[in-house]
Amino acid sequence: xxxxxxxxxxxxxxxxxxxxxxxxxxxxxxxxxxxxxxxxxxxxxxxxxxxxxxxxxxxxxxxxxxxxxxxxxxxxxxxxxxxxxxxxxxxxxxxxxxxxxxxxxxxxxxxxxxxxxxxxxxxxxxxxxxxxxxxxxxxxxxxxxxxxxxxxxxxxxxxxxxxxxxxxxxxxxxxxxxxxxxxxxxxxxxxxxxxxxxxxxxxxxxxxxxxxxxxxxxxxxxxxxxxxxx
Amino acid sequence: xxxxxxxxxxxxxxxxxxxxxxxxxxxxxxxxxxxxxxxxxxxxxxxxxxxxxxxxxxxxxxxxxxxxxxxxxxxxxxxxxx
Numbered sequence: 306x307x308x309x310x311x312x313x314x315x316x317x318x319x320x321x322x323x324x325x326x327x328x329x330x331x332x333x334x335x336x337x338x339x340x341x342x343x344x345x346x347x348x349x350x351x352x353x354x355x356x357x358x359x360x361x362x363x364x365x366x367x368x369x370x371x372x373x374x375x376x377x378x379x380x381x382x383x384x385x386x387x388x389x390x391x392x393x394x395x396x397x398x399x400x401x402x403x404x405x406x407x408x409x410x411x412x413x414x415x416x417x418x419x420x421x422x423x424x425x426x427x428x429x430x431x432x433x434x435x436x437x438x439x440x441x442x443x444x445x446x447x448x449x450x451x452x453x454x455x456x457x458x459x460x461x462x463x464x465x466x467x468x469x470x471x472x473x474x475x476x477x478x479x480x481x482x483x484x485x486x487x488x489x490x491x492x493x494x495x496x497x498x499x500x501x502x503x504x505x506x507x508x509x510x511x512x513x514x515x516x517x518x519x520x521x522x523x524x525x526x527x528x529x530x531x532x533x534x535x
Numbered sequence: 536x537x538x539x540x541x542x543x544x545x546x547x548x549x550x551x552x553x554x555x556x557x558x559x560x561x562x563x564x565x566x567x568x569x570x571x572x573x574x575x576x577x578x579x580x581x582x583x584x585x586x587x588x589x590x591x592x593x594x595x596x597x598x599x600x601x602x603x604x605x606x607x608x609x610x611x612x613x614x615x616x617x
Contacts, residue, residue, distance in 0.1 A: 362604070363607055366604065366607070370604070398609070399607065405609060406607055406609040406610045408549065408550075408610060409551075409552055409553055410552070411550070411552055412552065413553065450549060450609070451609070452609075
């Protein structure tokens with residue numbers, strides 16, 4: 306598995322993304338946003354979290370014009386794996402690789418804590434459907450919004466990857482940290498569900514010393530998917 | 536100098552928690568009769584000193600700017616004032 310971690314000024318979750326990818330056996334290269342191409346042989350593009358361009362205008366809005374994003378879009382269209390975490394998810398929605406938008410948290414608070422999410426779709430990054438994962442979140446603008454048509458399509462095509470839930474896996478308003486519609490925490494896109502965007506930070510829950518390894522399961526899953534596809 | 540203004544507003548069906556918080560603050564200050572507050576953005580674009588040759592083409596270019604960058608069409612509408 307060859308992974309390219311795309312970097313923009315203002316991202317701050319790149320170190321843990323690189324470390325987690327290396328933990329699951331990926332060969333990792335970092336790619337600055339001004340590059341026009343991904344390294345040859347890239348299987349997975351990961352866009353880490355943070356605050357690209359200081360969240361100016363809208364979260365992820367300025368990052369979408371980075372030259373590297375054209376190469377990322379082509380990689381996604383070819384069925385290559387793309388993972389966007391937190392600001393990375395916002396960037397993927399801004400550039401249209403994933404539908405919908407991430408808006409100000411309902412209660413206006415920056416939420417920085419562990420939450421539970423339920424795996425609600427099969428896909429290359431997904432642990433077994435129904436599994437409940439404990440993952441950290443750290444965002445002020447993570448309230449997923451989309452039109453009724455988009456929501457119906459996401460649900461109908463099994464593209465709602467993760468939903469906020471309680472410890473026992475019950476999906477309800479009480480377990481929703483930001484007011485996301487339908488408790489959506491992450492969605493799949495791309496021609497083969499090869500693009501995943503999520504607000505929680507799986508790379509910050511990837512080894513025992515960080516409090517758990519639930520996040521690592523998503524990375525293990527995509528390594529397995531890559532192996533199965535080759 | 537010619538200047539264009541782009542007004543960006545959240546679509547009416549998109550909840551604006553920021554606007555709601557400001558509405559509640561106005562209530563607390565004793566301002567009656569505020570039914571709601573919605574917060575958007577005002578973006579001023581300096582178009583330089585050259586006279587505008589083709590206002591329709593300019594408006595079209597500004598709409599393209601708004602559509603591709605200044606507003607997110609998923610959640611926002613825009614209005615151009617030249």
